[in-house]
Amino acid sequence: MKKPAGQDLLIVLALAAITALAFAPVATYPFIRLDDYGYVVDNTHIHEGPTPEALTWAWTTFEKANWHPxxxxxxxxxxxxxxxxxxxxxxxxxILHILNALVLFGVLRKITGARWRSALVAAWFAVHPLHIETVAWISERKDVLSTLFGLLAIGAYAAWTREGGTRRYVTTLLLFAASLASKPMLVTLPLVFLLLDYWPLNRIPDLRDGKVLWNRLREKVPLFVLSVASSAVTVAAQRAGGALSDVENVPLTLRTANAAISYWRYIGKMLWPRELSIFYTYPSLEGGAGWSAGLTAAAVAGLIVATVLVFMARRRWAVIGWLWFLGTLVPVIGLVQVGRQAMADRYTYLPLVGLFIMLAWAGGEVCARFANRRALRAATAVAAALTVAACATGTRRQVGYWQDSITLFEHALTIAPDASSVHNNLGVELVLVRDWDRAEHHFQRARDIAPESPEAYFNLGRLLAGRGRSAKAAENLKRAAEIQPDRAASHFHLGLALRQDGRPEEAVLHLREAVRLDPTWVAALNQAAWLLATSSDAAVRDPATALRLADRAAELTEYRDPNTLDSLAAAFAASGRFDRAVETATVAQRLATAQGNQRKAAALGRRLEAYRRGKPWVTP
Known part of the structure; x- marks a missing residue:
């Protein structure tokens, strides 16, 4: 017979192996353009770090509408x-996900003494398909990191309850703070500690003993203070990033209905993980259908009845498992709506542990009740192993949808065909692979589904402009600018489309508006300056303003960009200062040649000839 320590080691090795096998393909996958580029690929702070400046930035920024240094x-x-x-x-x-599974096993094993039930919970956690999104999406680093610190905090808390000591309590506090500084999802962890006091730590023998309850709450005050502080910072970050939905867009009644129904949808996907997607349409938003009053009432009543039944069962593990699931989902269940999704697989990462505990301990009780029936116990063990194998197989298959952004979004549309944001994101990906026709189709679908969302108009307009359909491009970009008038990019690209369509007077107005909204945007400064300096339309030409804008663009590029210097030279020529125009264009031509841009160098050569003859450069 194997010694207990040897059995635990075998369990640890098995957990690591099945998790690695289930998720192995992700190591060959690229970045997903949705968020991964903002978090890593295009984030200069990430590229610079870990320098003192970058590390300080991490603690002070609300980038991506989050605070997670x-x-x-x-x-x-x-x-x-x-x-x-x-x-x-x-x-x-x-690796972090594997560590989480191992720590979860170790913590449950330590506080419950139940080896095989703890192993089963950890195995389900490790390979359940609902956890693919957290593991396969680089942007969800915050989930796996926060959970690691959270699970370690649970272990430290359990050690403190057994042995006491300021050092152990401070360790718990620091690990909890680290979890919140990775992602504020676990703000409810002090309540989880309180649940663990009830079972399996048995520090609350009787719920009717008010003195004991008060003592258990009082000792957690520093933890609750951290939760409140983290919640306040999170709300500020999400408000600053525009992630919080307005009450007018998502009223409380709709949020409450969606929350109640989402609980049951999560349970359903836990039991039968099919039709998993990166995006689930929110009722009445993005083409979603509103929840019916009957379904809402049934969902709320079902939660109440389930809670009552759990308490009536007089099984502490059932109470803790159910309340763990309900409570840890509260921050993301949608009562405070963030984003446009109804629910998300990633939100279940730690909450599902509660349901897994209920299932594993229920199975354990069955085995204990029929201890003399070896065949039944063996059948229960085989059934448990088969569920783990089924989850691992499903995960290995489902993880394939994350092989690239196009595959991911196409799969999402098979589940939510009227998801405007998914059509839009797929369109962006198709543009990048030059599949213009399909990209146009998906942008049009996104626009038609959500006619008040500016992004689809913006992307469709840019695509049409690139395909030479300037009138239609301007029409869509104008609508994008009307919906979101303070977005400089909409005015900038509208200006370019209008100029392409032969409407320079309208074009210059929007280019100048782009400059007003973003005074340091070099491209906007440069395009506005060029049009003001070279337009053949006297009503548009404004050499003085062109010179001011072009000089600012050249200054921002340290007078080392041939494009901004080209515009500056044209502005000098339009102002009659041909000596400066020749001098500036000569420098621009030299820079273009040094950069290997022969086409630009040749164009500057033609303009130099005009400036030397005392003629400004004029475009049709």
Whole structure:
């Protein structure tokens, strides 16, 4: 017979092996353009780190509508190790996920004494298909990192309850703070500690003993203070990033209905993980159908009845498992709506542990009740193993949808065909692979489904402009600018489309508006200056303003960009200062040649000839 320590080691090795096998393909996958580029690929702070300046930035920024400095630090370390090799970043996520499964097993094993039930919970956690999104999406580093610190905090808390000591309590506090600094998802962890006091730590023998309850709450005050502070910072970050939905867009009644129904949808997907997607349409938004009053009432009543039944069962593990699931989902269940999704697989990462505990301990009780029936116990063990194998197989298959952005979004549309944002994201990906026709189709679908969303108009307009259909491009870009008038990019590209369509007077108005909204945007400054300096339309030409804008663009590029110097030379010529025009164009031509841009150098050569003859450059 194997010694207990040997059995635990075998369980640990088995957990690591099945998790690695289930998720192995992710190590070969690229970055997903949705968020991964903002978090890693295009984020200069991540590329610079870990420098003192970048590390400080991580603690002070609300970028991506979040405050999670330790997550930023982890991305910086990854970039130092792997640079832009996505496989390395994926591997870190997978390693952290494996560690989470092992720590979960270790903590449950320690506080419950139940080896095989703890192993089963950890195995389900490790390979359940609902956890693919957290592991396969580099941007969800915050989930795996926050959960690691959270599980370690549970272990530290359990040690403190057994042995006491300020050091152990401070360790718990620091690990909890690290979890919140990775992602604020676990703000409810102090309540989880309270649940664990009830079972399996048995520090609350009787719920009717008010004195004991008060003592258990009082000792957690520092933890609750951290939760409140983290919640306040999170709301500020999401409000600053525009992630919080207005009450007018998503009223409380709709949010409450969606929350109640989402609980049951999560349970359903836990039991039968099919039709998993990166995006689930929110009722009445993005083409979603509103929840019926009857379904809402049934969902709410069902939660109440289930809770009552759990308490009536007089099984502490059932109470804790159910309340763990309900409570840890509260921050993301949608009562405070963030984004446009109804629910998300990633939100279940730690909450499902509660349901897994209920199932594993229920199975354990069946085995204990029929201890003399070896065949029944064996059948229960085989059934448990088969569920783990089924989850691992499903995960290995489902993870294939994450092989690239196009595959991911196409799969999402098979589940939510009227998801405007998914059509839009797929359109962007198709543009990048030059599949213009399909991209146009998906942008049009996104626009038709959500006619008040500016992004589809913007992307469709840019695509049409690139295909030479300037009138239609201007029509869509104008609508994007009307919906979101303070977005400089909409005015900028509208200006370019109008100029392409032969409407320079309208074009210059929008180019100047783009400059007003973003005074340091070099491209907007440069395009506005060029049009004001070279237009053949006297009503548009404004040499003085052109000179001011062109000089600002050249200054921002340290007078080393041939394009901005080209516009500056044209502005000098339009102002009659041909000596400066020749001098500036000569420098621009030299820079273009040095950069290997022969086409630009040749164009500057033609303009130089005009300036030397005392003639400004005029475009039709």
């Amino acid at each position: 330790l997550t930023w630090w982890s991305h910086m370390l990854d970039y130092r190790l792997y640079e832009a090799d996505a496989g390395g970043h994926h591997l870190t996520n997978l």
